[in-house]
Amino acid sequence: MSVYFYGCVTLDGYLAARDHTLDWLYQTGAAAETGYEDFYxxxxxxxxxxxxFRELEKLEDPASxxxxxxxxxxxxxxxxxxxxxxxxxxxxxLVEALGPEKNIWVVGGNTILAxxxxxxxxxxxxxxxxxxxxxxxxxxxxxxxxLRRFRLESIRKWGPxxxxxxxxx
Numbered sequence: 001m002s003v004y005f006y007g008c009v010t011l012d013g014y015l016a017a018r019d020h021t022l023d024w025l026y027q028t029g030a031a032a033e034t035g036y037e038d039f040y041x042x043x044x045x046x047x048x049x050x051x052x053f054r055e056l057e058k059l060e061d062p063a064s065x066x067x068x069x070x071x072x073x074x075x076x077x078x079x080x081x082x083x084x085x086x087x088x089x090x091x092x093x094l095v096e097a098l099g100p101e102k103n104i105w106v107v108g109g110n111t112i113l114a115x116x117x118x119x120x121x122x123x124x125x126x127x128x129x130x131x132x133x134x135x136x137x138x139x140x141x142x143x144x145x146x147l148r149r150f151r152l153e154s155i156r157k158w159g160p161x162x163x164x165x166x167x168x169x
Contacts, residue, residue, distance in 0.1 A: 001095075003095060004043070028132055052107055106122070
C-alpha cells in the first residue's frame with residue numbers, strides 16, 4: 001500500500017479559497033496540462049472530505065470524475081451520489097483497514113491529510129504549485145507542530161504549474 005497526496009496549492013500555500021472554492025485553480029490551468037492521467041491510472045482508492053466532495057457535486061456527473069477507483073467521503077451525513085461511499089471513521093483507521101495492496105490518493109482536505117501525516121502514513125507528496133497568490137484561504141498543511149522530512153525526488157514544469165514530488169526518506 002502507498003498513500004499519496006496529489007494536489008495543487010497557490011504560491012502562498014493555500015489549497016482552496018476561504019469559502020472552499022477552487023476558482024483560482026480552474027482559472028489557472030487544466031488537469032490535461034499535468035501528469036494527472038498517469039497518476040490517476042495507478043490509484044485504487046480516493047479519500048476526500050465533505051467540502052472537497054461538495055466541489056465534485058457541482059459537476060453534471062460527479063461519479064465521472066473518479067470512475068475507476070473506490071471513492072470514500074469522510075462525512076457524518078448519508079451520500080446520495082452513486083460512486084461514493086460515506087465513512088465516519090478516522091482517516092488513519094480507514095487507511096489501515098484498506099489493506100496493503102491498495103494505492104490510496106488523498107484528493108483534498110487538510111483534515112484528511114493532517115492525521116495521516118501525524119501517523120507517518122503518507123508515502124509521497126505530489127504538489128503542484130500555481131503562480132497565484134490568494135492572500136488568505138485554506139492551507140494545505142495544518143498538522144500539529146512536528147518535524148516531518150521528505151526526500152525531493154523530482155521537480156517538473158507542467159504548463160503553468162511547478163510540480164514537486166517528495167517521498168519518505
